[in-house]
Amino acid sequence: MPAASHSPAETRAITLQIVSIVFYTFIAFLCIGLPIAVLPGYVHDQLGFSAVIAGIVIGIQYLATLLSRPVAGHLADNLGTKRTIVYGLSGICASGSLTLISTLVQSVPDVSLGILLVARVMLGVSQGLIGVGTTSWGINQVGAEHSARVISWSGIASYGAIALGAPVGVLLVSVATFNALGVVLMALAALALWLIRNKPSMPVIRGGERMPFWSAFARVAPYGAMLALASIGYGTLTTFITLYYVEQHWVGAAYCLTAFGISFVIARMVFINAINHLGGYTVSIICMGVEALGLALLWLAPNAVVALIGASLAGFGLSLVYPALGVVAIRQVPTASRGAGLGAFAVFFDLSLAVAGPLMGAIAAHLGYAWIYFTAALLALAGLGLTELYKRRAGEDY
Numbered sequence: 001m002p003a004a005s006h007s008p009a010e011t012r013a014i015t016l017q018i019v020s021i022v023f024y025t026f027i028a029f030l031c032i033g034l035p036i037a038v039l040p041g042y043v044h045d046q047l048g049f050s051a052v053i054a055g056i057v058i059g060i061q062y063l064a065t066l067l068s069r070p071v072a073g074h075l076a077d078n079l080g081t082k083r084t085i086v087y088g089l090s091g092i093c094a095s096g097s098l099t100l101i102s103t104l105v106q107s108v109p110d111v112s113l114g115i116l117l118v119a120r121v122m123l124g125v126s127q128g129l130i131g132v133g134t135t136s137w138g139i140n141q142v143g144a145e146h147s148a149r150v151i152s153w154s155g156i157a158s159y160g161a162i163a164l165g166a167p168v169g170v171l172l173v174s175v176a177t178f179n180a181l182g183v184v185l186m187a188l189a190a191l192a193l194w195l196i197r198n199k200p201s202m203p204v205i206r207g208g209e210r211m212p213f214w215s216a217f218a219r220v221a222p223y224g225a226m227l228a229l230a231s232i233g234y235g236t237l238t239t240f241i242t243l244y245y246v247e248q249h250w251v252g253a254a255y256c257l258t259a260f261g262i263s264f265v266i267a268r269m270v271f272i273n274a275i276n277h278l279g280g281y282t283v284s285i286i287c288m289g290v291e292a293l294g295l296a297l298l299w300l301a302p303n304a305v306v307a308l309i310g311a312s313l314a315g316f317g318l319s320l321v322y323p324a325l326g327v328v329a330i331r332q333v334p335t336a337s338r339g340a341g342l343g344a345f346a347v348f349f350d351l352s353l354a355v356a357g358p359l360m361g362a363i364a365a366h367l368g369y370a371w372i373y374f375t376a377a378l379l380a381l382a383g384l385g386l387t388e389l390y391k392r393r394a395g396e397d398y
Contacts, residue, residue: 015153024089057116072129139338156269232355237373287320
């Protein structure tokens with residue numbers, strides 16, 4: 001259903017309100033993006049562990065985010081969105097300190113790995129708190145009719161931060177060693193905590209139906225399953241693109257993440273109104289098809305240029321899947337339980353990323369890294385088929 005029309009000035013004002021809130025999402029995902037292109041190589045080359053372990057180091061963060069979603073939804077609905085975000089930023093500070101300790105003791109690989117895993121878990125929990133907190137805050141601030149816009153800007157902040165953070169992380173490590181990662185994570189989180197201290201939050205919604213998390217989970221599960229199948233390609237790309245490039249003897253793996261992120265952001269900024277005009281199901285189906293094509297190009301890429309094109313198409317395709325399905329999913333829960341609904345829906349995104357690491361690591365160990373992108377493309381097509389099925393069952397496209 002189309003949102004109410006607004007004048008250009010009103011639209012700008014709404015956008016500025018949203019951006020001022022999802023700024024904290026940007027900081028959180030910048031902290032995720034900085035190590036994402038260098039940690040697999042650190043675990044594999046510096047510490048001497050296998051590709052499966054490297055995948056687990058990345059994937060455990062997403063598993064922690066997944067497990068934190070019920071808590072994040074409860075905090076946002078009952079204690080307020082600002083407090084939820086503050087807890088998340090504090091967790092990033094703690095994760096940064098542990099990351100620094102881990103790199104300082106890399107001469108003892110087992111100890112370094114153990115500390116790093118704890119740091120990744122803390123970063124994942126923080127991501128869960130901040131993601132639900134900012135999205136719920138934004139929707140409460142500007143109204144449910146702008147849910148797609150809030151979710152889209154949150155994604156722009158997320159993937160834009162990763163697109164920026166990945167090459168910056170590579171540069172940072174090359175100039176200042178791995179020890180700089182933890183220091184920068186702490187500094188960024190501290191800056192965000194300082195900026196948010198005087199920002200007024202929305203009041204907690206009182207009254208209305210309070211839905212338990214698992215009840216909300218059941219209502220959004222079909223749409224979450226579609227999201228998970230589409231999102232495994234993203235987890236595969238972020239976790240293994242560096243090692244895939246090494247296997248192929250190419251350079252510039254971080255730029256694949258940048259190409260993915262730039263295409264993702266451009267598609268969301270240019271085509272966000274497509275959800276109102278075409279409907280959530282139709283937009284999701286088109287986007288999953290484009291994503292599958294991009295992943296197939298990564299599978300077949302004869303050189304780094306084609307791989308960049310594939311990553312760009314994958315980012316372009318995945319861009320609107322989350323908000324398109326999210327608009328449909330969030331309508332399944334009452335307003336007073338919006339945090340629980342958002343958290344439950346996000347669980348499926350986290351699950352796909354948590355599974356991508358060990359699953360694709362095992363496939364890569366037996367078949368090579370190219371085949372993980374073939375697998376991800378097939379899963380995206382499965383998501384497309386499931387979405388088409390539910391579109392036909394719904395009898396309307398919204």
